[in-house]
Amino acid sequence: xxxxxxxxxxxxxxxxxxxxxxxxxxxxxxxxxxxxxxxxxxxxxxxxxxxxxxxxxxxxxxxxxxxxxxxxxxxxxxxxxxxxxxxxxxxxxxxxxxxxxxxxxxxxxxxxxxxxxxxxxxxxxxxxxxxxxxxxxxxxxxxxxxxxxxxxxxxxxxxxxxxxxxxxxxxxxxxxxxxxxxxxxxxxxxxxxxxxxxxxxxxxxxxxxxxxxxxxxxxxxxxxxxxxxxxxxxxxxxxxxxxxxxxxxxxxxxxxxxxxxxxxxxxxxxxxxxxxxxxxxxxxxx
Numbered sequence: 001x002x003x004x005x006x007x008x009x010x011x012x013x014x015x016x017x018x019x020x021x022x023x024x025x026x027x028x029x030x031x032x033x034x035x036x037x038x039x040x041x042x043x044x045x046x047x048x049x050x051x052x053x054x055x056x057x058x059x060x061x062x063x064x065x066x067x068x069x070x071x072x073x074x075x076x077x078x079x080x081x082x083x084x085x086x087x088x089x090x091x092x093x094x095x096x097x098x099x100x101x102x103x104x105x106x107x108x109x110x111x112x113x114x115x116x117x118x119x120x121x122x123x124x125x126x127x128x129x130x131x132x133x134x135x136x137x138x139x140x141x142x143x144x145x146x147x148x149x150x151x152x153x154x155x156x157x158x159x160x161x162x163x164x165x166x167x168x169x170x171x172x173x174x175x176x177x178x179x180x181x182x183x184x185x186x187x188x189x190x191x192x193x194x195x196x197x198x199x200x201x202x203x204x205x206x207x208x209x210x211x212x213x214x215x216x217x218x219x220x221x222x223x224x225x226x227x228x229x230x231x232x233x234x235x236x237x238x239x240x241x242x243x244x245x246x247x248x249x250x251x252x253x254x255x256x257x258x259x260x261x262x263x264x265x266x267x268x269x270x271x272x273x274x275x276x277x278x279x280x281x282x283x284x285x286x
Contacts, residue, residue: 016045029141031055031119032075033112035127037141052138054131054149056124059112063123070108079109119143120179128176129156149176152191160186170194 019027019041027045030038035058037043046053057076061068074082086106088094096102115121119142132138132151140149140158148159150173157173165171172189186194 013048015041016048019045026144027146029053030075030077031057031141032072033057033059033079034072035124038075038077046139053141053146054128054138055141056120056128057116057142058121058124058127060121060123067108067112070105071112074105074109079113082106082109116179118179118181122179125156125176125179129154132156157187157191171196 022042027042028040029042030040032038035055037053037055043053059068059071061072071079082102082105085094085096085102089096089099089103128140128149129151132149134151134154136151138149140147147161150157150159156176158176160171160174170188171186171194173187173191175183175185175187177183177185186196188194
């Protein structure tokens with residue numbers, strides 16, 4: 001027996017089964033900035049078990065048509081290859097017939113990657129709300145992780161699996177209302193709002209909850225959490241520190257986007273150079 005890939009070609013089920021052990025450490029999933037994924041054996045696993053997988057790392061074509069034209073045709077891995085090519089052109093280390101196009105695309109890609117450091121855009125978030133049916137589940141791919149996404153009363157929720165909350169029986173879901181986590185809250189299994197603040201624990205418990213924020217810089221979070229006090233003032237301090245940590249993380253992600261070319265160039269000096277081809281897939285916005 002077998003499954004089919006996105007092109008309708010048969011995929012041997014035994015091949016799929018051999019990939020299953022990789023689920024423990026992760027799968028090689030490549031999101032495309034038009035809202036789809038690059039097809040491959042890994043994607044066939046989700047089709048085999050009829051599990052939907054989605055992401056919100058999408059460029060908005062209505063708001064910025066020029067950026068959409070340059071960005072939407074790429075996947076994340078494809079974007080990295082273009083940035084490497086752009087770096088080699090700038091350093092006169094390689095020549096490409098479409099060098100001008102590469103440089104132009106690289107400029108838009110760097111800007112998009114820096115502005116979507118959390119691998120979620122406002123347009124992508126709206127897209128997720130639109131495509132997910134009420135009271136249905138899907139696998140959300142974000143920040144190189146898979147999580148369970150659920151839609152309840154028109155709002156999106158992700159299943160909380162962070163072991164930091166293993167003793168918090170009142171925390172099951174986290175809302176997905178913003179791209180940087182600033183508007184997200186925690187809920188019980190019945191979608192009743194709950195708070196991170198504990199009345200039966202010390203500030204250490206609040207410390208652990210705060211550091212687990214996936215959008216915070218860990219070091220900044222550790223310093224900030226040492227300042228947390230109980231009561232209303234402590235809650236306000238947590239909010240202020242979270243905002244500071246997010247800004248630090250965004251700055252770090254911006255530097256990472258700008259340095260991505262340098263990192264790949266350094267790797268190329270230690271390994272045989274790979275000639276990258278531009279992706280030939282040009283998906284249109286649905």
